[in-house]
Amino acid sequence: MVRWIDHRLPIFTFMKHELNDYPTPRNLSYWWNFGSLAGIMLVIMIVTGIFLAMEYTPQVNDAFDSVERIRRDVNYGWLIQYLHMNGASFFFIVTYIHIFRGLYYGSYKEPRELLWMLGLVILLLMMATAFMGYVLPWGQMSFWGATVITNLFSAIPVVGQKIVTWLWGGFAVDNPTLNRFYALHYLLPFVIVGVVMLHLIALHQHGSNNPLGIDRKTPQDSIPFHPYYTIKDMFGLFAFLIVYAIFVFFMPDALGDPQNYIQANPLQTPPEIVPEWYFLPFYAILRSVPNILFIPSKLAGVLCLFGAIGILFFLPWLDTSRVRSARFRPIYKWVFWLLVIDVAVLGDCGAHRPEGWYIFAGRMATLYYFVHFLILMPLIGWFERPRPLPTSIATTVMKRSSGSLAAASPVGKS
Amino acid sequence: MMRTSAVALAGAVAFLALATIAVAQDEGTPPLPKQKWSFAGPFGTYDRAALQRGFGVYQNVCENCHELGLIHFGDLGADGPGGGIGYNEEQVKAIAAASAKQYPDTDDSGQPIQRPGRPTDTPLPLNYDNVKQAKALFGTAPPDLSLIVKAREGGADYVYAFLSGFSEDKNKDRSGAPYYNEYFPGHNVAMPPPPLAGNDVPGVKATADEERRDVVTFLSWASEPTMEDRKRTGIKVLIFLIATTGVLYFAKRQIWASLH
Numbered sequence: 001m002v003r004w005i006d007h008r009l010p011i012f013t014f015m016k017h018e019l020n021d022y023p024t025p026r027n028l029s030y031w032w033n034f035g036s037l038a039g040i041m042l043v044i045m046i047v048t049g050i051f052l053a054m055e056y057t058p059q060v061n062d063a064f065d066s067v068e069r070i071r072r073d074v075n076y077g078w079l080i081q082y083l084h085m086n087g088a089s090f091f092f093i094v095t096y097i098h099i100f101r102g103l104y105y106g107s108y109k110e111p112r113e114l115l116w117m118l119g120l121v122i123l124l125l126m127m128a129t130a131f132m133g134y135v136l137p138w139g140q141m142s143f144w145g146a147t148v149i150t151n152l153f154s155a156i157p158v159v160g161q162k163i164v165t166w167l168w169g170g171f172a173v174d175n176p177t178l179n180r181f182y183a184l185h186y187l188l189p190f191v192i193v194g195v196v197m198l199h200l201i202a203l204h205q206h207g208s209n210n211p212l213g214i215d216r217k218t219p220q221d222s223i224p225f226h227p228y229y230t231i232k233d234m235f236g237l238f239a240f241l242i243v244y245a246i247f248v249f250f251m252p253d254a255l256g257d258p259q260n261y262i263q264a265n266p267l268q269t270p271p272e273i274v275p276e277w278y279f280l281p282f283y284a285i286l287r288s289v290p291n292i293l294f295i296p297s298k299l300a301g302v303l304c305l306f307g308a309i310g311i312l313f314f315l316p317w318l319d320t321s322r323v324r325s326a327r328f329r330p331i332y333k334w335v336f337w338l339l340v341i342d343v344a345v346l347g348d349c350g351a352h353r354p355e356g357w358y359i360f361a362g363r364m365a366t367l368y369y370f371v372h373f374l375i376l377m378p379l380i381g382w383f384e385r386p387r388p389l390p391t392s393i394a395t396t397v398m399k400r401s402s403g404s405l406a407a408a409s410p411v412g413k414s
Numbered sequence: 415m416m417r418t419s420a421v422a423l424a425g426a427v428a429f430l431a432l433a434t435i436a437v438a439q440d441e442g443t444p445p446l447p448k449q450k451w452s453f454a455g456p457f458g459t460y461d462r463a464a465l466q467r468g469f470g471v472y473q474n475v476c477e478n479c480h481e482l483g484l485i486h487f488g489d490l491g492a493d494g495p496g497g498g499i500g501y502n503e504e505q506v507k508a509i510a511a512a513s514a515k516q517y518p519d520t521d522d523s524g525q526p527i528q529r530p531g532r533p534t535d536t537p538l539p540l541n542y543d544n545v546k547q548a549k550a551l552f553g554t555a556p557p558d559l560s561l562i563v564k565a566r567e568g569g570a571d572y573v574y575a576f577l578s579g580f581s582e583d584k585n586k587d588r589s590g591a592p593y594y595n596e597y598f599p600g601h602n603v604a605m606p607p608p609p610l611a612g613n614d615v616p617g618v619k620a621t622a623d624e625e626r627r628d629v630v631t632f633l634s635w636a637s638e639p640t641m642e643d644r645k646r647t648g649i650k651v652l653i654f655l656i657a658t659t660g661v662l663y664f665a666k667r668q669i670w671a672s673l674h
Contacts, residue, residue: 026673228673231669232666238658242656245651248648258565261637
């Protein structure tokens with residue numbers, strides 16, 4: 001039976017080839033777990049989302065109450081809703097770690113440029129989906145967040161206001177806006193699934209990068225995906241689910257804003273309009289930019305906001321170093337951590353009103369973000385003297401494991 | 415490597431927590447005194463007696479001005495979300511029928527009538543019939559209390575602090591609204607000090623503080639009636655996840671051992 005099908009539609013051969021035998025570098029660390037975790041988060045979000053959609057009402061007068069009804073009256077509705085609500089945060093945590101891992105180990109470099117860019121497309125789609133999803137419960141922050149973010153497009157010269165009206169489907173964020181956001185929030189995750197497929201095809205073309213950042217040369221450098229990485233991914237998944245479950249079951253509102261438990265009121269602006277935490281660094285960039293020459297600060301802020309992600313598309317060429325892994329790049333290694341701190345500072349600035357110190361910090365952090373990618377990365381690549389690269393993955397792993405026998409390393413070194 | 419990953423993850427989580435907490439806390443209000451609640455912590459449950467007393471306080475005091483739009487009388491019974499607040503079906507019917515307010519409806523011939531409350535009705539504010547009227551009376555519409563505990567930074571501690579934050583001294587010179595409240599952002603609130611004490615179920619002499627505690631417990635339940643289910647399920651899920659993670663850890667070591 002299997003052979004009959006496989007002869008006509010080779011799905012079993014395909015699965016054996018891509019999931020079972022798929023040769024993978026033998027030295028992947030736990031940082032390489034986050035890609036599959038992101039994929040699983042996507043599935044969790046789609047499954048919980050479909051069940052929520054069965055009970056949700058996309059109508060301005062009923063949306064807020066319908067979400068509460070899901071929590072109160074639908075069997076296990078509270079569980080589905082909290083999984084989805086906190087799932088957005090955890091999807092972003094996992095994805096951001098995945099991206100920073102790529103930055104540290106140079107996973108965007110030749111021949112993986114398209115793999116990296118497809119990942120960025122996924123990130124952009126995720127952000128759009130998360131933003132529109134946050135509008136659906138129609139709380140105060142949903143409404144005012146939607147108002148602020150859609151208004152960004154009014155910064156575009158000449159046609160800006162027209163575009164905003166077109167986006168809203170009216171002259172303010174209202175029922176048509178909610179309806180189209182709902183439709184798109186349902187659609188985009190499946191577009192993400194499509195791009196994830198392309199991301200995986202691109203990945204399997206050259207296989208994973210690895211902590212040493214060197215290409216595989218001999219068969220000893222690789223091990224089959226199954227059982228080695230299936231079990232490692234499973235272990236990582238369950239360890240991750242523990243953290244996720246702690247939030248879902250014991251602190252489901254810790255990552256959200258209390259204001260969103262108040263129904264949207266177009267006549268009352270909340271004391272503070274803050275996006276969800278995963279947008280805070282970008283929000284800080286948006287608010288930090290002053291007037292630049294003849295460009296008003298609003299337009300400049302919007303340009304920098306989109307530029308902050310747009311710049312990442314050029315990373316394979318902005319990074320001039322031929323060494324992938326930061327392990328062998330004595331200067332870049334430190335600059336990488338400075339970038340992590342910089343993004344954290346931006347996040348903190350995004351969470352606070354732009355007053356006093358936060359204006360200064362926000363501007364400096366924004367400036368540094370762009371300096372990092374536009375100036376430091378090309379320069380370090382030219383001037384840095386990388387440490388000598390190991391000859392092969394296998395020799396490094398063997399040396400390490402024979403050395404660590406005496407040290408009795410507590411966790412399975414890969 | 416595993417340990418660094420764990421540290422980094424913990425760091426990321428801590429950063430998120432800080433970022434969210436850092437948003438509020440200004441306007442010159444003092445820090446909220448931490449209270450002990452029966453429903454706090456991973457094993458917390460609502461004290462059913464406190465819930466029923468708190469509902470009594472709600473009906474005698476809050477209900478004069480506030481709505482509770484997400485709670486129906488039926489929710490108080492065993493069929494309600496999370497098993498209600500410990501009343502049975504007959505008691506719920508009696509409570510609904512005893513509602514001080516009549517509900518507009520139509521009879522079988524289509525004539526408008528006023529009828530007593532039913533379990534499917536939600537408690538109505540006594541002092542007004544609609545939001546416009548409320549605004550005319552109080553200057554601002556009193557907020558619906560269904561989600562008040564979730565909708566305020568600090569949750570139950572905040573609502574408790576707010577209810578105890580009225581100051582007789584500072585309100586002495588004021589003939590009416592706004593009233594001074596220690597914990598309200600900006601300190602000026604349209605709500606007068608609630609007449610707590612002596613509003614409880616018959617036969618119980620409760621102090622203002624006991625009533626505050628009870629009504630905050632009731633409002634916490636109203637904000638999330640399914641909280642007990644959530645925590646109970648969470649404990650089981652965590653036990654399962656931790657056990658499975660342990661098994662997978664050893665399975666992983668076993669499988670990888672052949673490589674080294």
